[in-house]
Amino acid sequence: MKWLLIALIVVPGTIADVLNTMGMKRNGEVYDFRPRAIFRLIASLARNPYVGVGVPAMAVSFFALMALLSITNLSFAVPATAFSYVLETGLAKYILKEHIGWRRWAGASLVGCGVLLVSLGV
Amino acid sequence: MAHEQADSDELQVTHEAPARMPGTHPSTAILAAGILENRSQPLRLKTRTVIALLVASNVLGNFTLSRGLHEVGRLVSFSLWPYIHAFVNPLVVLGVLLLMVWLISQLSLLSRVDLSYVLPVTSVSYVLTALMGEFLLHERISTERWLGIGLIGLGVSLVARTVPRTTPVLHKFDDLPYEAAQ
Numbered sequence: 600m601k602w603l604l605i606a607l608i609v610v611p612g613t614i615a616d617v618l619n620t621m622g623m624k625r626n627g628e629v630y631d632f633r634p635r636a637i638f639r640l641i642a643s644l645a646r647n648p649y650v651g652v653g654v655p656a657m658a659v660s661f662f663a664l665m666a667l668l669s670i671t672n673l674s675f676a677v678p679a680t681a682f683s684y685v686l687e688t689g690l691a692k693y694i695l696k697e698h699i700g701w702r703r704w705a706g707a708s709l710v711g712c713g714v715l716l717v718s719l720g721v
Numbered sequence: 722m723a724h725e726q727a728d729s730d731e732l733q734v735t736h737e738a739p740a741r742m743p744g745t746h747p748s749t750a751i752l753a754a755g756i757l758e759n760r761s762q763p764l765r766l767k768t769r770t771v772i773a774l775l776v777a778s779n780v781l782g783n784f785t786l787s788r789g790l791h792e793v794g795r796l797v798s799f800s801l802w803p804y805i806h807a808f809v810n811p812l813v814v815l816g817v818l819l820l821m822v823w824l825i826s827q828l829s830l831l832s833r834v835d836l837s838y839v840l841p842v843t844s845v846s847y848v849l850t851a852l853m854g855e856f857l858l859h860e861r862i863s864t865e866r867w868l869g870i871g872l873i874g875l876g877v878s879l880v881a882r883t884v885p886r887t888t889p890v891l892h893k894f895d896d897l898p899y900e901a902a903q
Binding site: 616617619620623624626627628629630631632637640641644650654657661662665668669684687688690691692695696697698699700702703705706707708709710711712713714715716717718 | 790804832835836844874
């Protein structure tokens with residue numbers, strides 16, 4: 600059950616990150632953080648198809664996380680959701696066309712290994 | 722209403738706004754002040770500030786949610802009712818509110834910088850979460866976990882040294898706030 604929930608966190612979570620990035624890059628850079636500007640941002644994001652799929656996918660991931668948090672320890676639940684660093688870096692390179700140099704690859708790999716150690720080193 | 726007037730005011734102050742940015746001060750106080758005074762000046766947050774807001778809301782959100790859900794009890798169900806019932810707990814509500822702040826800051830950050838920059842850099846939250854587990858929830862951190870925390874720190878410091886954005890900006894007024902750039 601724990602591992603099924605982790606799959607339900609990682610797969611929709613990965614899809615959500617990629618779609619949200621595509622949607623937000625098309626939305627334009629967000630600089631204003633006054634409450635009114637944030638409401639306006641939310642209203643415009645409601646019409647953004649990428650974010651429209653990305654955020655529900657994030658919600659699936661989030662509810663699976665809630666379920667996992669209720670049956671395991673915090674230190675297991677949260678790091679175990681983060682196997683996807685290297686995968687998402689690859690998707691960022693090939694789908695989002697981000698330029699990924701050695702520092703980003705090394706950084707993502709180190710973070711991924713670190714997360715693995717944190718979650719397995721119970 | 723004076724809505725149009727307010728919009729044109731925003732545009733005028735926008736060009737001077739960077740000079741008035743209050744350094745790298747934490748954003749929650751500024752946000753709170755903005756809510757109380759309802760001031761019309763754009764509230765511009767630096768990328769570093771948004772990252773700090775994101776990490777703080779993520780760690781505190783997960784922490785309060787975890788505490789709340791342990792109070793609520795076992796929650797593995799495909800029916801919606803147990804989830805709705807969990808919202809009676811104030812810690813769960815606070816946790817969800819904090820995670821909404823996290824969502825907005827995550828989306829704002831993704832609008833400015835690369836996904837492959839955001840993900841590793843914001844993984845600082847895993848380190849803080851583990852440390853909070855140790856010191857506040859009294860969950861033991863083993864040697865392997867400390868090693869993992871060290872690797873995450875190293876990875877984050879590597880990625881933090883890269884240029885945050887490598888994809889083209891899709892609109893031409895990237896110095897203006899979002900609504901003015903439309």
